[in-house]
Amino acid sequence: MRLKGKVIIVTGSTMGIGKAIAKKVVEEGAKVIIHGLEEDLGIQVVEEIGAEQAKLHIEDIVNEGAGQRLVDLAMATWGRLDAIVNNAALVAASTIHNTDKAFLNRILDINTFAPLFLIKSALPYLIESRGAVLNIGSINAWSGEDNLLAYSISKGALMTMTRNLGDSLFRENGVRVNQINPGWVLTEKEIERKKEHGLADSWYKELSKMYAPAGRIIWPEEIAAATIYWLSDESGPISGQVVDLEQFPMIGRNIPKDSTTIPHKKN
Incomplete structure (x- = not known):
């Protein structure tokens, strides 16, 4: 087991990528703090994992002191803390035309400031x-x-923060900070989001090679599998790194001939 004996906090882990990560770290021997907003879903995750390996904390991550309460729960339950996975995030559509200060602050609070604190x-x-x-x-x-203007700003800021802390904290204290950038992942929320945008119920089964060369998009479990290296001692002294997890390169990509094909919309 690659994470045997470790205690890990995974924010936003009542569903989607966070849930997959929480289940995977426990499979690898860790104890985990489950966090999110959906108490019923969180209870289900703890039941799936087992109460001896998981504890649940339901709270908005931007609340004053929320991060400290997650840390306190880990310490009170298992007496140690070995890793944090900052997964909780808000994905919300916006452009320069409809992004005001309050909206941008809300996105940054969840996606950038909460991980820092x-x-x-x-x-x-x-x-x-x-x-x-x-x-x-x-x-x-x-x-x-x-x-996705505001969301993209928040994730760009998170990436810079990772590189900054990945250098300073490792030099000062030996704490490694790294980041993975998932591409298009088939989470519960993504399925519903695209349906709300007018796509057919089975949109994820009819994807163009432009968007999914494999014929499908990434599963949460595939992202979760990639996190184990970064959370384990196997990654050694590697810190301040950002790795993209997508089916195609973000720079220098060749656009396929069927690039005009999009998932079928409802009539």
């Missing part, structure tokens, strides 16, 4: 365990889709 709350214990932080970003950090 959770790291700060956990730092004394991560120093003690020579632990690790893994931030879950997005390939939108590089520029983003035209209707």
Whole structure:
């Protein structure tokens, strides 16, 4: 088991990528703090994992002191903290025309500021365990889709924060900070989001090679599998790194001939 004996906080882990990560780290021997907003879903995750390996905390991550309460729960339950996975995020469509200050602040609070302050709350214990932080970003950090302005800004800021802390915290205290940028992932929320945009119920089964060369998009479990290296001791002294997890390169990609084909919309 690659994470045997470790205690890990995974934010936003009542569903989607976070849930997959939480289940995977437990498979690899870790104990996990489950966090999110959906209590019923969180209870289900704990039941699936087992109450001896998982504890649940339901709270908006942007609440004052929320990060400290997650850290306190880990310490009170298992007496140590080895890693944080900053996965909780809000994906919301916006452009320059409809992004106001309040909206942008809300996105930044969840996607950028909350991860920073959770790291700060956990730092004394991560120093003690020579632990690790893994931030879950997005390939939108590089520029983003035209209707994901605020979200893309927040993930770009998170990426810069990862590189900054990945250098400073490792030099000062031996705490590694890295990031993975998932591409298009088939989560529960993504399925519903695209249906709300007018796509057919089976949109993810009819994808163009332009968007999914494999004929499908990435599963949450595939992202979860990639996190284990960064959370384990196998990654050694590697810190301040950002890795894209998508089916095609973000730079220098050749556009396929069927690039005009999009998933079928409802009539």
